[in-house]
Amino acid sequence: MKDFLEIYRYTFTYKTKAILVIVSNLLFVVFNLLSLILFIPFLQLIFKPEVNATALIEPKWNGGFIEFFAYSKDYYNFLMQKMVNEDPKQALLFVCISVFTAFFLKNLFRYAAIWYQSELRMAVVRDIRDKLFVKALNLPLSFYSDERKGDIMSRMNSDVGEIEIAVVSILELIYREPIAILFYVGTLIYFSPTLTLISFVLLPISALVISRIGKSLKRTAKKSQEQMGHVYSSMDEGLSGIRIIKAFNAIDQVAARFKAINLAHQKLVTKAFRKRDLSPVLNETLGVAVMMCLVWFGGSMILNVQNDEKLTGQVFITFIIVFSQLLRPIQGISTNIAFLNKAKASQDRINEILHADEKIHEQENPISLSELNQGIRYENVSFKYKDVFVLKNIDLFIPKGKTIALVGESGSGKSTLGDLLPRFYDVTEGAIYFDEINIKDCSIKDLRGHVGIVSQESILFNTSVKENIAFGMPNATQEAIENAAKISNAHDFILELEQGYETNIGERGNKLSGGQKQRLSIARAILKNPTLLILDEATSALDTESEKLVQDALDHLMKDRTSIIIAHRLSTIRNADEIVVLSKGEIKERGTHSALMELKGLYYNLSSLQGINS
Numbered sequence: 001m002k003d004f005l006e007i008y009r010y011t012f013t014y015k016t017k018a019i020l021v022i023v024s025n026l027l028f029v030v031f032n033l034l035s036l037i038l039f040i041p042f043l044q045l046i047f048k049p050e051v052n053a054t055a056l057i058e059p060k061w062n063g064g065f066i067e068f069f070a071y072s073k074d075y076y077n078f079l080m081q082k083m084v085n086e087d088p089k090q091a092l093l094f095v096c097i098s099v100f101t102a103f104f105l106k107n108l109f110r111y112a113a114i115w116y117q118s119e120l121r122m123a124v125v126r127d128i129r130d131k132l133f134v135k136a137l138n139l140p141l142s143f144y145s146d147e148r149k150g151d152i153m154s155r156m157n158s159d160v161g162e163i164e165i166a167v168v169s170i171l172e173l174i175y176r177e178p179i180a181i182l183f184y185v186g187t188l189i190y191f192s193p194t195l196t197l198i199s200f201v202l203l204p205i206s207a208l209v210i211s212r213i214g215k216s217l218k219r220t221a222k223k224s225q226e227q228m229g230h231v232y233s234s235m236d237e238g239l240s241g242i243r244i245i246k247a248f249n250a251i252d253q254v255a256a257r258f259k260a261i262n263l264a265h266q267k268l269v270t271k272a273f274r275k276r277d278l279s280p281v282l283n284e285t286l287g288v289a290v291m292m293c294l295v296w297f298g299g300s301m302i303l304n305v306q307n308d309e310k311l312t313g314q315v316f317i318t319f320i321i322v323f324s325q326l327l328r329p330i331q332g333i334s335t336n337i338a339f340l341n342k343a344k345a346s347q348d349r350i351n352e353i354l355h356a357d358e359k360i361h362e363q364e365n366p367i368s369l370s371e372l373n374q375g376i377r378y379e380n381v382s383f384k385y386k387d388v389f390v391l392k393n394i395d396l397f398i399p400k401g402k403t404i405a406l407v408g409e410s411g412s413g414k415s416t417l418g419d420l421l422p423r424f425y426d427v428t429e430g431a432i433y434f435d436e437i438n439i440k441d442c443s444i445k446d447l448r449g450h451v452g453i454v455s456q457e458s459i460l461f462n463t464s465v466k467e468n469i470a471f472g473m474p475n476a477t478q479e480a481i482e483n484a485a486k487i488s489n490a491h492d493f494i495l496e497l498e499q500g501y502e503t504n505i506g507e508r509g510n511k512l513s514g515g516q517k518q519r520l521s522i523a524r525a526i527l528k529n530p531t532l533l534i535l536d537e538a539t540s541a542l543d544t545e546s547e548k549l550v551q552d553a554l555d556h557l558m559k560d561r562t563s564i565i566i567a568h569r570l571s572t573i574r575n576a577d578e579i580v581v582l583s584k585g586e587i588k589e590r591g592t593h594s595a596l597m598e599l600k601g602l603y604y605n606l607s608s609l610q611g612i613n614s
Contacts, residue, residue, distance in 0.1 A: 004340060006347060007166050008174075010124045017120040018171065024113035025176040028106055033183050035102035036325060038095065040318050121167045125160055132156050132353055140359045141424045142385065149236060151229030155353055158228045159346035166343030169336035177329035177336070184326040191319045192311055194301070195294055199323055219345075220275060224268035226349070231265050234258045272342065291323060360423055366443035369450060372531045372562060374435045375399040376421065381430035383416060390416050391585045394430070403563040405573035407606065408582035414566045417582070418534045421564070422451045452530030454554070456537035458517035460509030465494050466501040468509070469523045476527055488523035488553040490516070515550060522553045533563040570607050579603065 012018050059074035083091035136152055188196040238245065238254050245254050298316045378396040382389060391413045398404045406414040419425055420432060423444055432439045439447055460468050469484060470476040481501065485491040493516055497503040509517045518538065525533065538554060551572065567573045574593045581589035581596070581603045589601050596603035607613070 011167050017116050020116045022175040024109045027109040029180040031106035038099045121164045124167045125164045154229035154232045159349050162343045162346035165339050169339040173336040177332045180329040220272045227265040230261050234261050367441050369442050369446050377433040381427050383428045402577040405565040405576035405579045412582040413585040422448045450531040452525040452528050453534045454521050454538045458521045462507045464502050484523040484527035487556045488519045489549045490519040490523050518550050536566045
């Protein structure tokens with residue numbers, strides 16, 4: 001029930017559209033029933049019953065809402081009987097026009113409901129996707145270590161698609177189908193209480209069928225949606241790693257793995273579809289069985305001249321027509337409940353993202369940061385991922401305007417130490433200070449506004465050169481962008497591109513070389529003009545020529561700026577003010593290049609492995 005209420009709240013975010021859908025559906029039900037009842041005069045004309053003398057007396061309306069319906073029926077019968085007596089063909093024409101009008105209005109309001117539904121459902125889908133995407137952007141980096149990117153994409157697509165269907169289903173389930181059933185049942189009782197009582201046999205049987213199938217469907221639907229996440233992940237891995245797949249002749253291996261995952265998804269989805277579609281089929285079969293019982297009982301009542309209800313052939317045929325329409329909303333309830341059960345499984349998966357703990361929490365009244373005056377201080381900092389400590393008891397001071405280099409073997413905690421500063425993660429123990437301010441006490445947006453990052457992988461976007469350099473700074477002028485590009489040694493190659501600064505660089509900047517991409521990343525950092533700079537393996541993936549151009553750009557960027565350099569290639573950090581050597585999450589050595597070389601410890605060994613002996 002909680003999941004249904006959540007979908008209901010999604011739907012009524014747009015009250016006006018939801019109400020228009022409800023009203024249109026109600027009018028559809030009314031005119032649908034009216035189009036069926038209007039067949040009675042047609043049948044009376046065909047069967048040519050004896051003239052009812054009371055029908056020739058013009059009825060009078062004495063006021064009252066309920067009395068109006070009885071008056072309308074009596075007045076319609078009066079007009080019909082009068083026309084039948086005067087000109088049966090005119091009466092037939094009148095019946096045809098009346099029935100056509102009722103059908104036209106029925107279809108008009110049904111289309112009106114669809115018209116408003118289409119905008120309502122897509123508006124809700126848009127809102128949920130927006131929330132999911134924004135939430136995904138705000139989740140900490142540790143979340144992406146546990147969750148597959150493909151699984152998150154699956155939730156944004158397949159799961160949200162199920163909610164889209166449920167938005168329409170819940171309106172029909174609450175405001176159309178039950179009301180249609182009430183109208184139809186009321187009409188059936190009016191025609192023949194005895195036959196209506198017999199028809200109620202269908203309802204408890206249908207309810208039992210719906211309940212059993214619905215519970216099973218939810219379980220299968222959740223499994224199929226989870227499997228869809230594996231499909232997306234397999235696709236993403238295959239397309240992202242296409243170069244390696246081809247190089248290692250692993251196309252058959254990767255394709256076989258994908259086919260196995262896709263086959264498992266296909267089997268689950270097929271099972272879910274079969275369960276979903278079984279309910280209306282069983283309902284229709286049960287409905288036909290009950291209808292045949294009604295035909296037998298009703299036929300017996302007509303043949304029995306002494307029947308208490310004085311059931312006529314015309315009324316009985318209309319009863320059967322209306323009863324056949326009663327099956328449609330019952331089947332609609334069955335189908336909509338099946339859709340909602342699938343949507344409940346999807347809603348659970350969506351909520352796992354929306355309700356995930358962001359972990360990086362901000363103070364209600366954060367402290368505003370000004371310019372850095374003293375420096376950055378790591379005070380007894382420890383950090384663990386799950387149950388394993390990655391950093392232990394780190395004490396480190398980075399004076400303003402100085403360059404500190406972090407070195408060590410892979411997995412020693414270098415990158416993690418850098419990631420703690422902009423609060424991509426929060427420390428497990430200890431604290432990090434911006435001058436004398438604990439970074440947990442200041443605004444995350446304000447803190448990250450002071451930090452610039454250039455990483456080993458150049459993260460660029462499928463937009464123009466200009467937009468990539470000005471990323472996060474939409475008000476940057478063309479002059480400032482070009483100046484940043486000149487400092488980063490990127491201006492010349494940009495001018496050689498087809499459209500210069502307006503050239504689209506493709507997905508992840510794949511139209512550019514590695515060195516060109518890295519220089520754009522540096523230009524982006526230069527334009528931001530950060531107080532603190534983190535360089536994470538910024539030149540390790542480049543060739544010698546590109547490295548020289550990039551290193552020159554980095555030297556411009558680091559000038560008089562507080563910098564943290566994370567490096568494997570030790571030749572790039574020889575001139576750092578201080579080199580900090582990490583091993584297994586702890587600081588083992590620290591000092592200048594020459595001092596550490598004289599120490600002949602870990603740093604000396606790492607340098608020797610890279611051919612640096614002095």
